Amino acid sequence: MTDTSTPPSAEPSEASASPEAPASSEEVASSEVKKSETVATDGDLFRQSEIAADYIEGLLDILDYDGDIDELVSAGRPMVEVVGGRLQPLVGQRGATLEALQELTRLAIFRATGSPSRLLLDIGGYRAARRKELGAVARNAVEKVKEHGDPVRLEPMSAFERKCVHDVVNAIPGVQSESEGVEPSRRIVVRVAD
Structure with a gap:
């Protein structure tokens, strides 16, 4: 007999989710x-x-x-x-x-x-290297948001990648990040904090 049950994926939760987007x-x-x-x-x-x-x-x-x-x-x-x-x-x-x-x-x-x-x-060592790259992407987005005040939408990312970006952005005062969209096109938006 074949087991057809599927385990839930248990990726770390992201910092925040867009209220209009359904949960991934x-x-x-x-x-x-x-x-x-x-x-x-x-x-x-x-x-x-x-x-x-x-x-x-x-x-x-x-x-x-x-x-x-x-x-x-x-x-x-x-x-x-x-x-x-x-x-x-x-x-x-x-x-x-x-x-x-x-x-x-x-x-x-x-x-x-x-x-x-x-x-x-x-x-x-892919994840460690990617985490460093994503830190740079997050800091660049924060600089753009602080300079221009407009939200910055990043390219679609995996849950691991989004978590890395959220961690960096949310450690910087004055800005916030949230996820929007649905998989596989789920992306992060960085904006001035409310």
């Missing part, structure tokens, strides 16, 4: 995870990272890719980092393949534990 699946799933009465312990989170590491190791074997896999728990979420040469095809254009692999790995955790996971998968 990430935001709905995130609120469902927060409503959950069971709180995962560090042991549970580390178990999730072990399951994820085993799953990723199996994929690397099938693809005949070499990579070192680190499993850890950081900031209350399981993480798996894969480092090594020749891993760019697993990241894909703008991290699209990485995002898909992360969702598949979360599904593997869900099938093994029966609980949704907020696993964060990184391959070849």
Whole structure:
């Protein structure tokens, strides 16, 4: 019998959402995870990272890719980092393949534990490098907003990317950010704070 249940995606919630835009699946799933009465312990989170590491190791074997896999728990979420040469095809254009692999790995955790996971998968240091790039994009948008006073709409981004931008913008006084639109065209608008 095939299990057709699908785990909710549990990407971190964004700083704010546009009141006129419907909630994205990430935001709905995130609120469902927060409503959950069971709180995962560090042991549970580390178990999730072990399951994820085993799953990723199996994929690397099938693809005949070499990579070192680190499993850890950081900031209350399981993480798996894969480092090594020749891993760019697993990241894909703008991290699209990485995002898909992360969702598949979360599904593997869900099938093994029966609980949704907020696993964060990184391959070849892509997320750390992208976080730096997005910090620069956010600061540039803030400068434009402060200089001209007009809202700045950024290009559509993944939930991970939007979270990175929200974190930077919301740490700067006098400006605010919010998300608008629906996936896959959901984007951030940076504006003068109310």
